[in-house]
Amino acid sequence: MTQCAFAPWNDPEEKPLIQFRNVSKRFGDFTAIDDLTQDIFEKEFFALLGPSGCGKTTMMRMLAGFDAPTEGQILIAGQDMARVPPNKRAVNMMFQSYALFPHLTVWDNIAFGLKREGKDSETINARVDEMLRLTRLAKFAKRKPHQISGGQRQRVALARSLAKAPKLLLLDEPLGALDKKLRQDTQFELMDIQEKTGTTFVIVTHDQEEAMTVASRVAVMDEGRIVQVATPDQIYEAPNSVYVADFIGDVNIISGRAKTQGDKVAVLWAEAQPDILGTTSKSFSDGQEIHFAIRPEKVGISPDEPADAQNKIQGKVLDIAYLGNISTYHVELPTGHIIKAQTANTRRIARRQITWEDPVWLSWTDTAGVLLER
Amino acid sequence: MRRLTLIAVPYLWLIALFLIPFAIVLKISLSDVALARPPYMPQLDITGGWVAIREFFAALDFENFWFLTTDDLYWKAYLSSLQIALLSTVLTLLVGYPIAYAMARAAPEWRPTLLMLVILPFWTSFLIRVYAWMGILSNEGLLNQFLLWLGVISEPLTILNTNTAVYIGIVYTYLPFMILPIYSALERMDDSLLEAAEDLGCSRLSAFWLVTIPLSKNGIIAGCFLVFIPTIGEFVIPSLLGGSETLMIGKVLWEEFFSNRDWPVASAVAVILLLILVIPIILFQRNEQKQREAEG
Numbered sequence: 001m002t003q004c005a006f007a008p009w010n011d012p013e014e015k016p017l018i019q020f021r022n023v024s025k026r027f028g029d030f031t032a033i034d035d036l037t038q039d040i041f042e043k044e045f046f047a048l049l050g051p052s053g054c055g056k057t058t059m060m061r062m063l064a065g066f067d068a069p070t071e072g073q074i075l076i077a078g079q080d081m082a083r084v085p086p087n088k089r090a091v092n093m094m095f096q097s098y099a100l101f102p103h104l105t106v107w108d109n110i111a112f113g114l115k116r117e118g119k120d121s122e123t124i125n126a127r128v129d130e131m132l133r134l135t136r137l138a139k140f141a142k143r144k145p146h147q148i149s150g151g152q153r154q155r156v157a158l159a160r161s162l163a164k165a166p167k168l169l170l171l172d173e174p175l176g177a178l179d180k181k182l183r184q185d186t187q188f189e190l191m192d193i194q195e196k197t198g199t200t201f202v203i204v205t206h207d208q209e210e211a212m213t214v215a216s217r218v219a220v221m222d223e224g225r226i227v228q229v230a231t232p233d234q235i236y237e238a239p240n241s242v243y244v245a246d247f248i249g250d251v252n253i254i255s256g257r258a259k260t261q262g263d264k265v266a267v268l269w270a271e272a273q274p275d276i277l278g279t280t281s282k283s284f285s286d287g288q289e290i291h292f293a294i295r296p297e298k299v300g301i302s303p304d305e306p307a308d309a310q311n312k313i314q315g316k317v318l319d320i321a322y323l324g325n326i327s328t329y330h331v332e333l334p335t336g337h338i339i340k341a342q343t344a345n346t347r348r349i350a351r352r353q354i355t356w357e358d359p360v361w362l363s364w365t366d367t368a369g370v371l372l373e374r
Numbered sequence: 375m376r377r378l379t380l381i382a383v384p385y386l387w388l389i390a391l392f393l394i395p396f397a398i399v400l401k402i403s404l405s406d407v408a409l410a411r412p413p414y415m416p417q418l419d420i421t422g423g424w425v426a427i428r429e430f431f432a433a434l435d436f437e438n439f440w441f442l443t444t445d446d447l448y449w450k451a452y453l454s455s456l457q458i459a460l461l462s463t464v465l466t467l468l469v470g471y472p473i474a475y476a477m478a479r480a481a482p483e484w485r486p487t488l489l490m491l492v493i494l495p496f497w498t499s500f501l502i503r504v505y506a507w508m509g510i511l512s513n514e515g516l517l518n519q520f521l522l523w524l525g526v527i528s529e530p531l532t533i534l535n536t537n538t539a540v541y542i543g544i545v546y547t548y549l550p551f552m553i554l555p556i557y558s559a560l561e562r563m564d565d566s567l568l569e570a571a572e573d574l575g576c577s578r579l580s581a582f583w584l585v586t587i588p589l590s591k592n593g594i595i596a597g598c599f600l601v602f603i604p605t606i607g608e609f610v611i612p613s614l615l616g617g618s619e620t621l622m623i624g625k626v627l628w629e630e631f632f633s634n635r636d637w638p639v640a641s642a643v644a645v646i647l648l649l650i651l652v653i654p655i656i657l658f659q660r661n662e663q664k665q666r667e668a669e670g
């Protein structure tokens with residue numbers, strides 16, 4: 001995979017393309033961005049992920065130049081952007097509301113930025129046609145924005161922001177209005193464009209699957225702060241907090257007290273239940289509050305007691321969610337906790353051996369989950 | 375049945391308040407002036423039966439329209455009215471657009487107040503407001519006193535009873551009709567469009583030309599028609615603020631009607647005026663319809 005090789009954030013020699021330095025943005029006495037420091041490197045596909053209202057759009061608007069930081073500095077290619085107006089930045093933004101010009105046709109919308117550059121009409125024609133092909137809009141070139149569907153409008157907005165081949169492209173929830181198939185196609189298209197053009201992308205999304213698919217790094221935000229920045233697999237496998245673990249994908253959380261046992265840490269979570277054993281590089285003091293997080297697909301489920309599992313708990317099947325390729329079992333423990341376990345449906349449904357109300361065993365290895373302080 | 379009543383209401387309205395009066399005026403314009411009451415003939419007398427009606431129609435002719443072409447006062451008055459209406463429309467646009475723009479850009483909580491201020495003059499009589507302008511513009515008026523006090527001028531300017539006063543009066547009176555449609559177009563405009571334009575390389579000024587102006591186009595057109603159409607036939611403003619040089623068809627019409635008591639010629643002037651106005655009214659309707667289709 002290319003992702004393994006591409007890791008400029010690990011290279012101290014590498015100069016970041018974008019630098020947020022202690023940036024805060026306040027609207028009145030409301031803090032939308034709170035003392036944020038973050039580097040984004042050239043050719044990155046940087047995804048901002050977070051609940052609605054956490055400040056993603058505000059970050060984008062500061063990069064595009066529509067809002068100025070209340071405090072701190074934003075540097076692009078080493079240059080302080082404080083005095084640079086939006087039209088002088090080699091940055092294009094795709095707006096969450098699309099912001100298509102209603103009086104112009106699809107074609108003219110896409111050509112708008114190119115015309116401002118004073119390119120000759122042949123270059124403009126070729127470029128617009130290329131964008132129309134890319135976004136599969138050729139048939140609609142002559143239409144006005146109000147004559148096309150929501151998904152098509154979104155593609156026009158995408159095409160318009162791509163047309164100028166900017167150094168930095170900001171995409172604010174670019175694919176939200178597309179149906180699943182087209183969204184996946186467009187995601188790969190974006191990655192392809194990124195590979196071909198070397199454009200740096202900052203993409204806002206609230207779809208974690210999308211972030212995982214396209215991003216070189218994912219930043220999870222909460223209330224104006226970045227909680228964790230890491231590659232998609234690290235974010236998924238090694239979240240640094242319950243918030244991140246919970247935000248990305250499905251997770252089981254069990255809270256308890258820590259107890260060091262050799263090189264492992266035990267979680268004392270319920271009386272009359274075996275402690276949960278986990279490995280961690282962090283150090284916990286005995287008695288400290290600790291959260292154990294484990295993904296459903298890492299929890300094994302079986303009707304019989306597994307022989308050699310480091311962690312095993314007995315429970316009763318409460319519910320089964322059949323999703324076609326996988327099934328999620330909701331298992332109730334005697335303590336009242338509900339644990340989700342996921343298995344791939346390699347067999348036909350009629351031959352499944354576990355069903356509702358069955359007593360089952362849940363098991364996992366001591367490296368399957370992560371131990372979190374908060 | 376209900377549909378029929380719904381359709382019938384506006385048509386009845388149109389027939390009662392437009393078509394019937396127009397038919398009466400048209401009939402008078404085809405009559406001859408007479409020293410009688412009403413001062414024209416023939417009069418239709420249905421009691422005389424079929425013969426009387428035939429005689430009545432035989433007596434109607436286009437003499438008055440022919441008369442309008444023999445005296446160049448009339449076509450000069452029409453032309454001058456068009457010219458004054460055109461120039462005042464442009465002036466009203468130049469004054470009204472920035473006001474509408476500022477209103478649409480103002481903080482949302484201020485907008486109802488500003489809108490109120492624009493409409494406020496309608497609460498006092500139009501005639502009183504024009505008289506107030508006479509007070510402002512006359513030789514000893516407020517404006518001259520103020521300018522003398524400032525020392526900008528050493529003797530009073532003659533503004534009242536000139537075309538300048540007419541333009542001031544028209545721009546003042548019709549300004550709300552220009553501001554309101556432009557404001558409503560600008561207010562609906564999404565600010566992110568300007569940001570998008572800047573993002574794509576426009577300066578503030580070119581974003582204004584390429585986005586704001588085209589998007590307020592329908593408001594501009596509507597405002598211009600709303601000023602232009604009534605201004606052509608304007609009579610109060612030129613007769614109170616204008617001078618002898620001010621030639622407007624509304625004034626001519628008034629004089630024919632009340633000073634000369636020549637109702638047939640006055641009616642002919644009115645019929646021609648209406649024909650001239652029909653063209654911009656149709657264009658205006660078409661603009662409104664196109665706008666509705668674009669939004670629909």
Ligand SMILES: Nc1ncnc2c1ncn2[C@@H]1O[C@H](COP(=O)(O)OP(=O)(O)O)[C@@H](O)[C@H]1O
Binds near residue numbers: 054055
């Ligand atoms: N112009 C503004 N004035 C006041 N508050 C704002 C403004 N823009 C954004 N906010 C607030 O800042 C917070 C972050 O907004 P935003 O960046 O749009 O969130 P999101 O992550 O959903 O894109 C929200 O609570 C929003 O209400």
Ligand SMILES: [Mg+2]
Binds near residue numbers: 053056057096172
């Ligand atoms: Mg947003």
